[in-house]
Amino acid sequence: MLVAAAVCPCPPLLVPEVAVGAAPELDALRDACGDAVGVLAASRPDLLVAVGPAELPASGAFPAGTRGSFRQFGVALEVRLGSAGETDGDNGPADDLRLLPPSLAVAAWLLRGWHASPVQGLGVGEQLAPDRCAAAGQDVAASAGRVALLVMGDGSASRTVKAPGYLDDRAEGFDASVAAALAAADTEALAGLDPELAQGVRAAGRAPWQVLAGAARGAGLGGQLLYEEAPYGVGYFVAGWT
Template identity: 60%
Template structure:
């Protein structure tokens, strides 16, 4: 059963070495992420699952404890692992979103529960996402999720997807659902619109919606901004 969830943005810019001179611009977001991870630790889960989108060329599916990740693809030699391997380190590399999640956990010195990962195909239907979430919630009696993903990429003319008038209302819908632990609101997000707006967090958020069904969690929105024309959210459910 899902006992807690943290929702965090997934840009590599969260890592100060990547942001370099602009590192302070996401300082408030990092602080909010740390607070959300504290909520996860306080829930005393038996298993933590990091859920995020599989980017272009990345493999969707599960990732074992100890799977390595890095930021070498964005020019920074930072390396980290998804929790601790139970035996020899697994082969392969974490998708970038899961890698940022693993970095957040290492930064928080996570030791509260074993960690596994799930990279979600961004084209997966809402129903399939919810089904995956229900399966995750049923893994053990106390499950926590760290859900990585971004909102629309069209909030300004300098945004990756340029300005789209539909972006702000879409992100407002996301913020309301995350801030109130509204599973139905997340499940109702329009997959086609999310794709057009470049909102890669849609599928992971709908996995959370499925996992939270019947859990009766409450939510808090800890951060909501679009500093680079991309919607970033941090929320804690418990």
């Protein structure tokens, strides 16, 4: 049964070592993500599942201890899912070949020091249909007596002309609808997000949010929106559901 959820964005820039000189620009976002993870810890889960967008073949389940790397972003930093800390990227075991997708590597970084419960990961294909997202969420919610979710995903990447997806007039309205759904823990609104529109405005969080919708259906959780901004023209949201 789902007892709590936290929603966070997943830009690698959340990790200060990746952001370097721009790191202070996202301090408020990092603080909000820390508060959201605190919501999860307070729920005393039996299992925490981190869910994030992933491209094939990096979708599917990831056990505790799976390694994530930020080397592709120019930083020799590694994390492990459910581990207490970070490691130097040159010291990882050579036989650990399957890496976390970037979204779950950021989740592992947010969870450094987590000791409240076992941790697993789930990479969700960005093209996964809404009904399959909902089914995956229901399976996750049924996987332990008390389940918490850390749901990673960005909003539209088309809020300004300098955004990764350039300017799309639909992006602001899409993000506003997501923010309202997260604030109200509105599972029906999240489940009803249009995959084609999400793809058009380059919102990578659509599938993970719909996994959350499936997991939370009938759980009676309330929501609180902790952060809503669009730095760099990308919609970022942080929310806690309990």
